[in-house]
Amino acid sequence: MASKIQHRKSKIQKAQGFATITSQDKFDTAKNIHPHSSPIFTSSTYIYESAEKAQAVFQGKEEAFIYSRWSHPNAELVEKKLELMETFGLNIKAKALVFSSGMAAISALFQSVLKPGDALLAQGNIYGTSVDYFNHYGQTLGIEIIYADFAKLNELETILKQKKNIKLIYAETPSNPTLNCYDLNALAALAKKYKAKTAVDNTFASPYLQQPFQFGIDFIVHSATKYLNGHGTGLSGFLVGTDTAFIKKEVWQIRKFNGTICAPFDAWLLNLGMKTLSLRMEQHCANAMKVAGFLEKHPAVSKVNYLGLKSHPDHLLARKQMKNYGGVLSFELKNGYKAGEKLMKKIKLCQLTASLGTIDTLIQHPASMSHSFVPKAQREKYGITDGLVRLSVGIESVEDVISDLAQAL
Numbered sequence: 335m336a337s338k339i340q341h342r343k344s345k346i347q348k349a350q351g352f353a354t355i356t357s358q359d360k361f362d363t364a365k366n367i368h369p370h371s372s373p374i375f376t377s378s379t380y381i382y383e384s385a386e387k388a389q390a391v392f393q394g395k396e397e398a399f400i401y402s403r404w405s406h407p408n409a410e411l412v413e414k415k416l417e418l419m420e421t422f423g424l425n426i427k428a429k430a431l432v433f434s435s436g437m438a439a440i441s442a443l444f445q446s447v448l449k450p451g452d453a454l455l456a457q458g459n460i461y462g463t464s465v466d467y468f469n470h471y472g473q474t475l476g477i478e479i480i481y482a483d484f485a486k487l488n489e490l491e492t493i494l495k496q497k498k499n500i501k502l503i504y505a506e507t508p509s510n511p512t513l514n515c516y517d518l519n520a521l522a523a524l525a526k527k528y529k530a531k532t533a534v535d536n537t538f539a540s541p542y543l544q545q546p547f548q549f550g551i552d553f554i555v556h557s558a559t560k561y562l563n564g565h566g567t568g569l570s571g572f573l574v575g576t577d578t579a580f581i582k583k584e585v586w587q588i589r590k591f592n593g594t595i596c597a598p599f600d601a602w603l604l605n606l607g608m609k610t611l612s613l614r615m616e617q618h619c620a621n622a623m624k625v626a627g628f629l630e631k632h633p634a635v636s637k638v639n640y641l642g643l644k645s646h647p648d649h650l651l652a653r654k655q656m657k658n659y660g661g662v663l664s665f666e667l668k669n670g671y672k673a674g675e676k677l678m679k680k681i682k683l684c685q686l687t688a689s690l691g692t693i694d695t696l697i698q699h700p701a702s703m704s705h706s707f708v709p710k711a712q713r714e715k716y717g718i719t720d721g722l723v724r725l726s727v728g729i730e731s732v733e734d735v736i737s738d739l740a741q742a743l
């Protein structure tokens with residue numbers, strides 16, 4: 335039996351493809367777990383075969399699971415996969431930790447990298463709750479939060495020259511909901527020059543389409559609730575870094591203190607989703623390109639924001655930085671707010687909800703839904719106009735999505 339497992343292990347290790355990494359469940363064989371497909375480890379603690387083993391584990395001389403708030407097999411399985419995905423084809427080592435949500439991962443980044451007196455330089459148009467979090471804890475912890483347009487690299491450099499306390503530059507690309515793309519190479523170079531670290535929210539692209547470490551970025555965060563899970567079945571998030579010692583010590587400790595590790599069941603669901611990431615992303619991209627082409631020609635639509643369209647101002651940058659253009663797009667209706675409301679009422683197949691990255695198509699009208707509480711002037715500063723509609727294109731037969739949009743428009 336042991337030799338069979340050994341033989342199988344060496345066969346697995348030769349497999350190098352991205353989809354091979356995501357589809358197989360490789361537990362650490364030293365820990366003596368050999369299921370073909372991962373079970374759910376719902377135990378809160380782990381037992382040892384001897385007092386000596388227990389001592390060695392608690393003293394850090396031997397590795398084993400101790401308590402599920404610290405780590406558990408379902409967490410470790412998805413962490414190892416994400417590390418391989420984010421460094422796929424690169425000569426870079428990374429360490430990932432999985433969290434109970436994307437926000438838990440973002441807060442662990444904030445808490446581990448920044449201290450009172452430091453400043454965070456963040457892109458203005460990032461996920462709304464990230465802004466709320468930075469503003470709230472910036473104020474209570476005495477951390478200065480500076481927002482800027484990350485497309486204006488000269489302005490960023492002026493800020494970095496003036497503010498020597500900037501310790502972290504935080505970007506989200508592609509961004510929500512106008513699908514802008516930001517130059518990760520340039521951001522990493524600026525950060526190096528001014529001795530700051532960089533972090534990128536890679537949720538919209540997923541590691542299949544974009545690998546920020548390739549451009550010298552230090553940290554990546556994910557709302558794994560989106561494309562990585564892919565089915566809308568649970569919440570999870572990742573923080574990954576190339577400073578593996580920092581992640582293992584500082585970030586791990588924060589996750590342990592806050593109790594924000596992803597629960598075994600959610601990590602198990604996440605693993606199921608990760609297995610098909612490459613297939614799903616290919617289909618999301620192909621479908622989104624067709625839907626964008628349809629919308630661009632529609633008389634009720636004045637503008638389509640999709641990075642795959644040549645008309646998008648960041649198309650060439652996205653082509654350089656990403657493998658493909660993703661599944662999310664947004665478009666502007668000629669008749670503004672009223673047209674947006676009407677479309678939401680008439681849509682039949684597309685699901686009316688605010689999330690993204692699931693296998694079915696999701697639609698939302700930010701002005702009357704997700705951003706209805708944001709003052710109009712503030713919304714419009716970041717392109718969230720009254721007539722803007724966001725679509726997370728799924729993997730359905732694309733003709734059905736297009737005909738639903740056609741009848742509703």
Ligand SMILES: Cc1ncc(COP(=O)(O)O)c(C=O)c1O
Nearest residue numbers: 435436437461535537557559570
């Ligand atoms: C780009 C982005 N980052 C982070 C988050 C937060 O993730 P979660 O909802 O998993 O906490 C979201 C959620 O929508 C998001 O869209």
